[in-house]
Amino acid sequence: MVIAELFSTEVSENVLAALCLQPEKLIFLGSRSVMTDGRIAAVRAFFRGRKTSPQLTFLRVGDRDYAGAGAAIRDILAKYPDCRFEMTGGSDLLLAALGAAAASQPLTLFELDVRKQSLSLLKGSARELKPGLFRPLRGVSVAEYLRLWGGELAESSYTMALRLPETLEKDVEELWRVYIQAPQIWTKQCTILANLCARSRSGGLTVSASCAEKCARSHIDRLLKAKLISGYRENGSTVTLTFRDAHVKRTLTRAGDLLELQVFLAARGEPGFFTDAVMGAKIHWKGGEEKGGTMNEIDGLLMHGAVPLFVSCKIGSVPKEALYEVDSVAARFGGTYAVRALVCSRLHGSESARRAIRQRARDMGILLIEGVERLSRGELGRKLGQAALDGPGGSLGAL
Secondary structure, eight states: OEEEEEOOSSGGGGTHHHHHHOOSEEEEEEETTTSOHHHHHHHHHHHHTSSSOOEEEEEEEOTTOHHHHHHHHHHHHHHOTTOEEEOSSOOHHHHHHHHHHHHHSOOEEEEEETTTTEEEEOTTOSSOOOOEEOOOSSOOOHHHHHHHTTOEEEEOSEETTSOOOTTHHHHHHHHHHHHHHSGGGHHHHHHHHHHHHHHOSOOSSEEEEEOSSOOOHHHHHHHHHTTSEEEEEEETTEEEEEESSHHHHHHHHSTTHHHHHHHHHHHHTSTTTOOEEEEEEEEEEEOGGGOEEEEEEEEEEEEETTEEEEEEEESSOOOTHHHHHHHHHHHHHTOTTOEEEEEESOOOSOHHHHHHHHHHHHHTTEEEEOOGGGSOHHHHHHHHHHHHHHOTTOSOOOO
16 A cells, blocks of 8 residues: 655654554655755654664655645656555645646545544545544554654653563552652651651662651551551651662652653553553653753653643642643643643632642643542543543543
8 A cells, every 4th residue: 555645743643553554665745844864864763763664765745846746646656656645734735736636637635633533524535435433543642743853862761662660550559658648748748758868878779877856656656557667767867767679669759750750650551552551751842963952851641542631740839830841741742632631639828829730731732630639540530531632621520
């Protein structure tokens, strides 16, 4: 099969037809201002990392060269009479030239809905493709998606492809039960434990040091009851305790990690929906040989097919700047299909201040999920999944 694709500024539209239909040859037709050298390099890099890749050809025409566009389409048809044309992207000029070609001879024309993962034939298409829902051979990974936008995933805390510790899910469940009993004190208690570890001479699971401030006894009792720590002793200002394992130590001393892990496991728990999930992502704005320079961080980046969901996790107070943090990364690497979400425990401040943040989130098209401690992991996963389907400014609003 040969597919001719009208090149789009929305990078997801440039790869889904190939992932769905697996053609032997993929021809991109684009205007010079849209199909730039950088975007061509990004598409090549995307397919280069895959086991199966079509033969790629890129044909550029002038932005106002209608005659050149028509000539390019006729040349494609002369070489490949059975070529199918995917016309989701492309400039008005290219669409007009393709329409003129379809008026003079029968063509197979189809469109893709990236968000719904569906294929639609245009009426009158000569050769049938099976319309309806489709599933790509495998979804677009976070790293591949960023590469399409010219970026690079520099590092991450957790990914779906990573072999996870066997106790991870059990640890998170137990830590989450401790957290939801007193979510308002979690951040401060993690900071106190982090300071204890920093002052301790031992870098292992057992730590001992003099502390200016000690954890709330109620918090320590919950950790002891859950067997997340053991051997807790106070001798004057000196505190000694033992963490159950390295992962528990890390999570109890880094306040934001717990919510990131809850989001990660919620995404993993939606089988067949989120095709990749990366938490604690650091992203180079420029990949390839230009890698370096500006770098951004995002708490979570989830993929549904080729639709990205950028997630910011706030387990303590939520400043209004948190909205701009997730928005800035999504603006650089998101495009039209990007979904933004802020998952948090609660909003602080006066009622008018909380209303202002909720309204600003709606204005910016950011899904605000409040009261995450009241949600089961399954409920959280379903809300994130629905957000990916609804898209920016979808029907969910603030939850």
